[in-house]
Amino acid sequence: MDIARNPERPDANPEMADAAPEPQAPATVRREDYTPPAWLVPEIHLDFELGLEVTKLRTTMKVERNPDGAADRTIHLCGDGIAVRELTVDGAQAEGWTMSGANLLLPLSGDAAEIMVETHLHPSTNSQLMGLYASNGMLCTQCEAEGFRRITFFPDRPDVLSRYTVRMTGSKADFPVLLSNGNCTEAGEDGDTHYAVWHDPWPKPSYLFALVAGRLVSRRDSFTTMSGRKVDLAIWVREGDEDRTGHAMESLKHAMRWDEETFGREYDLDLFNIVAVSDFNMGAMENKGLNIFNTRYILANPDTATDADYDAIEGVVGHEYFHNWSGNRVTCRDWFQLSLKEGFTVLRDQMFSAAMGSAPVKRIEDVRILRAAQFPEDSGPLAHPIRPDSYQEISNFYTATVYNKGAEVIRMMHAMAGEKAFRKGSDLYFERHDGEAATCEDFITAMEDGAGLDLRQFRRWYEQAGTPRVTMRAEHDADEGAVTLHFTQAVPATPGQPDKKPMPIPLRIALFDREMRRHGGEKLLMLDAAENSFRFTGCAMPPVVSANRGFSAPIVLDADMSDTDLVFLAAHDDDSFARYEAQQQLLTRELLGRDADGAGGDRRAAIADALGAVLDDTRIDDLMRGELMTLPAISFLIEQAVPADPGALVAARDGLREYLGTRLSGPLNALYERAAAVPYDLSAESRGARKVKTLALSLLSAADAAQGARLAQAQYRAADNMTDRQGAMMVMANLDVAEREELLADFHRRHAGDALVIDKWFAIQASASHADVLDHIAALADHPDFTMKNPNRVRSLFMTMAGNPAAFHDESGRGYTMIADLVIALDPINAQTAARFVPALGRWRRIEPKRAAMMRAALERIAARPRLSKDVREQVGKSLED
Incomplete structure (x- = not known):
């Protein structure tokens, strides 16, 4: 799965809302307390009678005692916000069952039984977007990590693997397309209704169950595997969006071929479906044979998607497909092992994207993300190992540590083993644990045995939090x-x-x-x-x-190096990352105000000379040139200066941009003109030209706002692609010129009704650094196009603002107040999304005292609210701990 998961509250179901008590303090789940399940469910049959307002479900499961589990005569079936309508055991009404909180406890007399339970679901009121919910007239599911318990009572844990048969019946008009995991084995109709039966032959945990029903159209293709088997491919979208699925389809086929060639993994069903959904808490979900995606990671054409969007689609499509083996065929024993599937799969998608494009640029991008998201996590109150020891709400552990640091840890194994030995280790892992729920220890042991590594001390990377x-x-x-x-x-x-x-x-x-x-x-x-x-x-x-x-x-390296040595490496290092890193170190020293040494005492001049050499260097392509032109992010600088003054850092960065734009105006103008002459396509040359064009425009605008406004307007008017149009808008949004509002209005008129592009419109304004940005953000929250019910829209405005230091860290503290207000308002609607905003406030210990006190006060105000979700309560509690 890409990004995050799970909240869940009883008030999502109107039948349970009145009876929902004040939440108890959430229990802490500990890895050391793991015990195997007492009961297994080898077969499950789900019979859905579909409806947007009410969906009726009869679940029939064959259960049997687990010989490796405890001798417990009671089967524990997890539930969340659902009620028992009917319950039978071996065809007779069940007796002696009780409820323990939201969970169903059912005593069984023998070693095997057939249990039937009926539940009624209310998709239209499920704003949490977990379990079964409605999105623009369509029904869809999200079950990772613990969403299946919002659908039916079940031992909802990843080490209970079942073969699923799913029957769906619904209106032909409302639900003409009926999809689930596996293969469609039967279909028919009866008047205004029709049905479909899907069977997945591969045992899977409940978090991988998926269902989609609605009015959809598809782009179809096929892929022939390395053994010669044909796989039918389909990407399902709302009518009118099918012309924007071509890149996603090509990415899928490239991923399938790459996984065969690099890891020897062949797809194992005759059908692979992807569905794009506009209301989704995360990026995408790897459900077996039926991947469900946020539309932003499927839909693309030049007029609506930037080059970065195209890259993200390729990476996320690859990520979810690679999960077919690293996550589905071999899944997690428990949620503490989450990095087993996510860290490994992130590494695989990084390797895939590097193979499809520029490997050096991809590596720099991956490290930038790690430093911006994971390093702060590792040094803050939410720090945890890649294999955590405990949690209260598992959705809070879909983190950069589990994903990105998890990938770096396995990448180190790859570096120590070498490519061929690493492949032997991964082959052994898949061979040993195919069809099982495995652990991180299983993976490490397979690497030791297959790759010939001694990883006894290396296990500390799984046990210890913190960045060395x-x-x-x-x-x-x-x-x-x-x-x-x-x-x-x-x-x-x-x-x-x-x-x-x-x-x-x-x-x-x-x-x-x-x-x-x-x-x-x-x-x-x-x-x-x-x-x-x-x-x-x-x-x-x-x-x-x-x-x-x-x-x-993944370390912080403090090297005893002079500015002169860094200038040398920035100019001559043959390792692209090391060259980039030397440039970043020079820039960081300057922005933090550290004394210059060994470069004539004038570090700014040395930086300008080094950047000038980058602009003129014909040995590097524009994609890499763009990386070498990029200044360090403020979030990275905050980690280097504790306590940090974000206002001073923003001012220093703006001052350096102005200096470089002035000092290098000639080369920057020449670069801009050269890049502007390159026609649009998706080649590396064209993409690189667009990248450096916008970076040059940004520096020129910092030095001369009038010139920047003229160039930005011209670029916007002439743009034949979203990358150029958005790049011009981002520069213009930062300038205090009359034409700014004119172009913003034009952008909105041009793309009205296209949700993904309107998300960009919100984000562009929320990322601006002009003096009135907070007033603009407040006004945008009242805009008719803004809604709290769509996670993409909420993130486009407020997550962008939380990542904008000029807005979030405004000295008035208003940015902190706005995020606290958002968390309080959003928590009852979508707890999982609300919780994602808390860590920004939790960084208060890294910030200078005045701002730190206001950030802490914002957290305390959230903590004082009654009926907080487990998601938000855990994040806030840890953020306030001394």
């Missing part, structure tokens, strides 16, 4: 022509883990000869202690050390 900080110092011995690299490491204390052990860190390095501008080959060092030293000969002169090349380990 590594210090590097080079000591040159001129007499012996040798250099010794000294490394020290420390893992900061995190909640519940005050004392840490050294982590095993694979570090790629190269030693550059300053005069020859080359190195003698890359080396992989293993840091495995609090202090490590490595000696290298053949260094008559002190080398320039290029370290953590390719970002071989």
Whole structure:
């Protein structure tokens, strides 16, 4: 699954609302308390009578005692916001059953039974978007992590695997298309209604169940697997959107072929369906044979989607498809093992996207996301290992740590093993655990046995939270022509883990000869202690050390390097990430106001010279040039300066942009003109040209607002694609010029009715840094196109604002108040989405005292509200803990 999951409250069901008590303090679930299920459900049959207002469901499950489970004569069936309408055991009315909170406890006399339970669901009132819900007249489901219990009573845990047969009956007019997991084995009609029966031959956990019914049209294609089997492919969308599914279909076919060639994984059904849904809490869901996607990760054409949108579609389509093996065929034993499927699958989608495009640029993008989202998580009150020890609400652990850091941890295994040995390890993992609910330990053991690695100490990456900080110092011995690299490491204390052990860190390095501008080959060092030293000969002169090349380990590296050395690496390093990193380090030092050294004392001039060299360097393509032109994000800078003054950082960044735009106006104008002449297509050359064009426009606008406004207007008017149009609008939105409102109004008129593009319109304005941005955001919250019921729309306005330091960290504290107000208002509607906004306020410990006090006060105001969901309550409670 891409992104996050699950809330759930009893008031989603009107039958339960009046009886819903004040929520009790949520229980803490601990990994150490895991026990196998007492009962298994090898077969389940779901019979749906579909309706938007009321859907009736009769669930028949064959259950049997688990020989590996406890000798419990009572089967525990999870429920959430549903009521028992009828309950039978082996055809007779059930007796002796009780309710424990929302859960059904049913005593059974034998070792096997057939249980039937009837429930009534209310899709139209299910604003939480978990379980079965309605979206624009369509019925769809979302069951990960614990949404299935909102559909029927069931042992809703990932280690209970069942074969599903699903029968759906509904109005032909309202639900002409009936979809579920697996293959359609029967269909028919009776007057105004019709039915379809779907059977999935592969056992799966309940979180992978899916159903979609509604008025849909499809783009169809096929794929022939490496064994010669034909697979029918279909992408289902609302009528009128089918012309925007071509890129998603091509991405799917590329992903299927890549997974065969790279991991040897072949698709295992005769049909693969994707459905695009406009109301969705996350990016997409990997349900077996029936992936359900947020429309933003399916629909694209040049007039509505940016280059970044095209990349995201390719990556998310690949991610969900790769889950067919890393998540479906081999699933999680329990939710503490979530990174088993998500971390591994993120790595796989990163590798896929790198293979489809620019591998160096993709690596930089992945690291930027890690630093912007996961590093702050690792240093804050919500820090947790990639395999957590406990939780209150599992949806809160669909985090950057589990996903992105989880991917980096497995990437380190790949680096240590090498490509061929890593493939042996992954093959062994899939072979050993096919059809099972596995653990992170199972994966590590398969890598040890298959790849020949010793991962005893490496397991600490699964056990310890926090980002290791590594210090590097080079000591040159001129007499012996040798250099010794000294490394020290420390893992900061995190909640519940005050004392840490050294982590095993694979570090790629190269030693550059300053005069020859080359190195003698890359080396992989293993840091495995609090202090490590490595000696290298053949260094008559002190080398320039290029370290953590390719970002071989997710660490913070503090290298004892002069500005001169960083300028050298920024100009000459042959590792694209290391070159980018040297540039970023120079920029970071300048923005944090640290004293210059070794570069003539004028770091700004050195940065301008280095950037000027980047603009003129014909050896690099524009996609990489764009990365080297990008300044560090304020969120990254806040992590480097504690306590941070966000206002001062914004001012410093704006000042540097103005300086660079002025100093390099000639080369930037030349670059802009060259890039503007490249015609639109999806080639790397054309995409790179659009990337550097907007970056050049942004710097020129910082130096000369009038010139920037003229160029931005011209670019907007001439644009034949969304990338150029949105890029111009983002620059214009930051300028205090009369034409700004004119172009914003034109953008809205041009794309009125297209929800995904109107999301961009909201986000463009919420990302602006002009003085009136908070007033504009408040007005947009009252705009007729804004709704609290659609997660995409809420995120486009308020998540963008929370990520905009000029707005969120406004010295008045108004940004904090707006986010707190949003969380309070959104929690009863969609708790999972509401909880995603809390971590921004939870960063108060990293911020200077005045703002920190206002952020904490906003959290306390949320905490004081009655009837908070488990999702929000857990996030707020941890954010306030001392």
